[in-house]
Amino acid sequence: MLIRPTGFVDSPFGHDGKVARLAGGLNWFSAVEAIEWDGSRRVSTELVSVERLYETIDNMPPDAQAAWDRLTATRQPLQLGDRTIRLDQPQVMGILNVTPDSFSDGGQFADPSSAVEAGVRMASQGAGILDVGGESTRPGASQVWAQDEIERVRPVVERLATSGAAVSIDTRKSEVMSAALQSGARLVNDVSALTFDPRSAETVAAASAPVILMHHLGPPETMQQDPRYDDVLVEVYLWLEERIAAAEAAGIDRSRILIDPGFGFGKTVAHNLELMNGLALFHSFGCPIVVGASRKRTIGALSNEAPADHRLGGSIAFALKAVEQGAQILRVHDVPETVQALRIWRGLRDQALTPRLG
Numbered sequence: 001m002l003i004r005p006t007g008f009v010d011s012p013f014g015h016d017g018k019v020a021r022l023a024g025g026l027n028w029f030s031a032v033e034a035i036e037w038d039g040s041r042r043v044s045t046e047l048v049s050v051e052r053l054y055e056t057i058d059n060m061p062p063d064a065q066a067a068w069d070r071l072t073a074t075r076q077p078l079q080l081g082d083r084t085i086r087l088d089q090p091q092v093m094g095i096l097n098v099t100p101d102s103f104s105d106g107g108q109f110a111d112p113s114s115a116v117e118a119g120v121r122m123a124s125q126g127a128g129i130l131d132v133g134g135e136s137t138r139p140g141a142s143q144v145w146a147q148d149e150i151e152r153v154r155p156v157v158e159r160l161a162t163s164g165a166a167v168s169i170d171t172r173k174s175e176v177m178s179a180a181l182q183s184g185a186r187l188v189n190d191v192s193a194l195t196f197d198p199r200s201a202e203t204v205a206a207a208s209a210p211v212i213l214m215h216h217l218g219p220p221e222t223m224q225q226d227p228r229y230d231d232v233l234v235e236v237y238l239w240l241e242e243r244i245a246a247a248e249a250a251g252i253d254r255s256r257i258l259i260d261p262g263f264g265f266g267k268t269v270a271h272n273l274e275l276m277n278g279l280a281l282f283h284s285f286g287c288p289i290v291v292g293a294s295r296k297r298t299i300g301a302l303s304n305e306a307p308a309d310h311r312l313g314g315s316i317a318f319a320l321k322a323v324e325q326g327a328q329i330l331r332v333h334d335v336p337e338t339v340q341a342l343r344i345w346r347g348l349r350d351q352a353l354t355p356r357l358g
């Protein structure tokens, strides 16, 4: 059985026994959708109140009990070198693509110096993590040789890490992971979820580095050619469950695994919207959730084909929808604007979570 938290409430006060805290964060929920599946697809869905769940949890199947425990457990902070990234509140990861492709989505920098400058600025604007990548994984993008990718990212990683920033390396290749980790990166962001390079899992395990496992359907070259699912939420969940198990089998501790549903990676607009609406399901892995919806095509599709650099409003709307469901890390292009939106969101949460006196 899969359980998806729903029925989010402003405040837990006055609702003892009727609400539960999501992942030790700032959100409380009053019900779950209990999804029965037959091994690969959904058989039934039932709305169960948290109150009833507390009464019946001891009689529920062990997988549902384990999912419940993980849903509600506090997430430990992410230790990235000297930097401690709290995961009981949302964090911003700034996108820094060091690629020579045309400057189309605002996250791309043709040379290391401008990437470092932008990274330092993003950190000062509130990005807790900087995600440095040297290969475009946009639909239809072509591959880059590992050595070329290393030459692009290494100077940027080195200089940002030296400046004290928490740096993540966005790559699918073990050689790039190794080079970046040696240069000061502390987190691996692999959009292939360690499936692209057979040596990547052992590389991450040997470095004891945390890793983001992202869902995708097919390689970037072809992933947007008619992607199909019977039930996108359940299928992405089950796929990530397998990838977490594979990573653990390779020696990566679960406490070092972050997951990401992979918006836009082998998904139609309808798939992306369904995944975003159902995002809280993924908390039952007990792993922090990373969301990358910033400036993605779905926003253009829903806003008269607005070009990538005119998708700020849609990016913020997705970011807020994600944090309402407890997402811990938002991977974004527009750092100051997202940080400001999160501050307002945080102010609203703090007000709702302040007990009234008298």
Ligand code: 9MG
Residues within 6 Å of the ligand: 133, 137, 170, 189, 190, 191, 212, 214, 260, 262, 263, 290, 291, 292, 293, 331
């Ligand atoms: C590199 N990259 C591009 N899109 C991404 C997303 O949605 N998530 C993560 N983790 N990485 C992404």
